[in-house]
Every structure is written in C-alpha cells, then in structure tokens.
Amino acid sequence: MRGLPDLESLRLLVDVGELGSLGRAAKAAGIAQPSASKRVAQLERRLGVPLLERTPRGSTLTTEGKMVAGWAAQVLAAAEELMRAVAAVRHAGRAHLRVAASMTVAEYLVPRWLGELQHREPDVQVGLDVVNSADVAARVLGGDVELGFVEGPSVPEGLASRVVGTDRLVVVVAPGHPWARRRTALRGAELAATPLVVREPGSGTRETLELAFSGLHRAGPRLELGSNSAVKGAAQAGAAPAVLSAYAVEAEVAAGRLVEVPLAGLDLGRRLCAVWRRGRSLTAPAATLLSVATQR
C-alpha cells in the first residue's frame, strides 16, 4: 500500500454506491463510462480489496465496498469543508457576508458552519478574514465585517456577543514523557514552574495561559513557536510539555501521538463568542450564520 488514494476515485466509489451503476456515477462526475470503470478498477488494485459486484444490470458495493465508501465519505466531507473554507478566505473582500474569526474558531468551527449555511442560503458568498482576537474586534467596530468570532477570555467593549462554544487549553506530552503515565492531576503551580512549549505572545492561546498563570511563580517558556502544528511537533519530539487548544490536539490525542495530562486547580477554559456591533441589526445571512453557529 504505497501512495494515498485520490479523492476523485473515492467520490466515484461513493457515487456508484448511491446511484447503482458505474455509468450513472460516470455521468455525475462528467467523464465517460469506461474511464470510470478503469478508475474504480485501479482503486481496487491499489487498495487490494474488491469493491464492486458488477452485473449487466448495474453495480452494487461489496461489503468491503460499503465500508470503504463509508470511510471515503468522511474523507470527502473533510475535503469539501476545506474547499468551502478556502473559498471563503479567497472572497474575504468582495463577499455578500463578511466575517472575521480568530485562528482556533476559523480552523475548527467555521468550516462546519459554512456547510450548513450554504445549504440554508445557497446564494450567499461568505468572506472570511482570519486575524487575532483583537483585530476581530477592530474590524467589527470599524464596519469592515459584520460578524466576528473570538476566543476568550475577554469579550471586547462595545460589542454584542453570544457564546457559540467552549474550548479549553490542555497540557499534552509525548507518549514517552514521564507525565504521560501520571495518575494524579497536575497542580497549577507545578505546571507554571515547568518550562513549556507554547504559542507566541499575542496569540489567544498564549494570553489565556498567561492569565491563568498570573500570581504563580513561573519558569520561562522552553520554546515559543508561531503555529499550532509547530508546537505539536516539538511536543511530539519530546522537547517539553505543550499547552494548546483541545481542538488543536484532538486528532493527535485520539491517535495516541500525544497524551493529555490531567490538570487541577487551574481554569484553562475559554468561551468562543460571536460578536457584532451593539445596536445594529444583522442582515438575514448574518442572522442565519449566527443561528447555525449557536446551535452547535
């Protein structure tokens, strides 16, 4: 099993499952039927598993095919979220509905919302600016964007807000780190006195951490890095414990590449809030997006 599969072939497989024949799936993909046949055959070779039961009256998925189609649908859903989010970033300036979001919200929440919004309001083009929390507030107040999404702890002045979710910072270490097998919760004072891998000053993650550490005796950071993935990489390499958003490390923790250390006596929760100009009524698409965001 070398290379990763290509998404077009996975889409083709899913379509065959739903439409019942290679020919119809080919039409849906805008290619000729023999091309679709060959692509699926190649996918079967590459995965080493038979996927279709072919008959002169159509094709149905084998048991393995149903499984693969199910897993493929999840890959495709993630890919489509990516494409929608990229489209929103590209249209940042000239869109019908302009919003700004901080990194964490933009990365983990916004793509989902866009999917549902697009379904409810198919014609609305969303433009997305990704900036830090302070800039989100500035753009909303300045009227550059209609709606903003920020991560706590503080909600800026002069803005109406609604909580749309909660996040918390977590301490993670490489699986080989002594703390990975800890059974007793880590105390805040102990964490503060340990050199850590953290995000750069000014990021929402760092600010939440600084606030929680205030008043504690503390060690300087071991490493300051400018992106979540860089911090994760350093933690996995065993450099030191890292502090990051629970969203950001979800996948690594699920896969066992990082281990979350239980923590006590330190509040690292933070609200994720939608904000808009106080007293100004929202346009219809903005109200829809807000309602979508609030429901999840």
Add this chain to the structure above:
Amino acid sequence: MRGLPDLESLRLLVDVGELGSLGRAAKAAGIAQPSASKRVAQLERRLGVPLLERTPRGSTLTTEGKMVAGWAAQVLAAAEELMRAVAAVRHAGRAHLRVAASMTVAEYLVPRWLGELQHREPDVQVGLDVVNSADVAARVLGGDVELGFVEGPSVPEGLASRVVGTDRLVVVVAPGHPWARRRTALRGAELAATPLVVREPGSGTRETLELAFSGLHRAGPRLELGSNSAVKGAAQAGAAPAVLSAYAVEAEVAAGRLVEVPLAGLDLGRRLCAVWRRGRSLTAPAATLLSVATQR
C-alpha cells in the same frame, strides 16, 4: 474552483509548515525539490490563495497557508484512517490479531482505534471482518476471531462483554419535509404509524427499531434499503423520514442536508460492546485494543 485537491499536495503543504522548507518537505515525500516547488505552486493556483512565504533561507506558511494546512491535516487524518482500516480488512485472514465488528462499529469507531493501537503496538497487524452482529458472536465463539464488537440491544450468550460506547437511532428528514420545522417532540406511536425508509431486516439498525416498535400499531416501511448511504439518499430525496444510527447521519446533519426530528417516549439507544470468549484470557494485543476501545 473545479476539482478536489490531491492528497499528496496537501501532505506536502503540511510538511513544509512543519519542516520549514520546500527542500526538506520534498525529501520527506521522496521527490526532487523542483517537483515539490511546482506542486505547491499548482496548489496555490488551484486554491487561488498564496500559501507560502518563500525566502532564500526557507519557506514559511502564510496566514492562509496555516489555515489550509490545518484543514488539510484533518483531511489527511481521515485518509490515513481509511488506509489503516482497509489494510485491516485486507488482512482479515492472516493477521496477528483478528477481530470482527458489525457495520456501525467498523465504520465509525474501529478506524480511530486502529490509529492508536498502531501507535502503542507498532508491529501488530490487525485483521478485521465486517459482518452482522449475529455473525460476530458466532466467529468469536468459534474461535475464528479473538475479539468482536457488536451493537445492541442484546448481548449474545456465552460471551464476556464490555461496553465501549453508545449509539442511538435518530429520525431524520429532508430539510423541506414538514417534520423538519417541528418544535414538539415526535411520539413513538406517531412514528410507528408512519411509512419510513429503513434498513433491511437482519441489520442491527432494523432490529433495534423493531424492538422499540413492539406493541405499537404500525405502518409498513415505505422503503427497505441495504446500506446506510442508500437510506440517506432516499431521505434526502424526500421519500419519507428515515431511521438511522446517529453516527451514520452525523455529517449530513452537520451540513444541513438532513434534519433530525426530536423524539419522545421511545428508547432508541443501544450499547456498543466488545465481546470475547468467557473464561479465555486475551492476548496482549487484544487486551491493548480493548483498553483503547474502552477509553473512547
């Protein structure tokens, strides 16, 4: 924005972000540096967004690049789960650790577990059989597989078991269906008297539904279909309300393509259980998998 991006290019982008230069990312991918340069450039053209800040001392991700890399990492994680799961299906027979799982568990839970198991026990090859719940029990009792995973409601005789998660059946309709705007919860009797789109008899989903309907006056099914995706397709087309696992419709509900109808007075929850031969001790890899599965 036509076609979907290809996964190799996304991997390349993520690697550039983590490794700091196109050259190192190229080496990681096993291709020449100019090829990597061209691929990323093509990705930028295709997405219509600048992704890299190129300098003579390396390349760093732009703000948009960091976003895209974050979203790409999620797509890649899903793709890798798919590949691991396919490998397990392919090795069904001749693996070190052989397990059997029913559809729902195999589709939504097993890929995650495999990721973590592979991390904890890198050398273990897992073989996965996907069969219905009754067959899972038979294979465990017959010694064909060491561990099984079934969806309730009944736990087979003669097997030790442990609950590894919970699922529930949900009622979903197309967004245009009258029930989509319902505010009051649906009563069990009303649901039973409505023609539905359901899975075929013998599937775990169908059995749970039949059990819940027992004693109620009921209408026949509107459609019986052999796969979750077929049922979802019919529901989206507006054929009738459908009843499916919450896991199965998660993505569609999040994207607004299906709407969940609130339900009262009918217990459609079901436990997902690991099962093994009573009195037989588990091998080390099986025990590890069980512990991984139990923790999530």
Add this chain to the structure above:
DNA sequence: CTAGGTTACGGCTAACGTAAGGATG
C-alpha cells in the same frame, strides 16, 4: 434489443528528474 459492463487504442496532460539561473544573508 437494451442497458450495463470491459478491452483496445491513440492523444494529450501532467508529473517527474536533471540541469541551469537568480536572490539573499
């Protein structure tokens, strides 16, 4: 005969590697 499938073949796109050219500390 129709509706579905595969095989065969020629054309073209696209990805690769090597080699050469340009910028920046």
Add this chain to the structure above:
DNA sequence: CATCCTTACGTTAGCCGTAACCTAG
C-alpha cells in the same frame, strides 16, 4: 559562496474519450 527557490526541458506515465466487443434480461 552557500542555500534555497524557480525556470527550462526532455521523458515517461497515466487518464481520457471513442470505438468495438461481451453478457444478461
């Protein structure tokens, strides 16, 4: 001048569409 990136170029591999053939109801 060392490093990293890009452009140029020739080769190769893979995908596509058309056409021909096969099979079952």
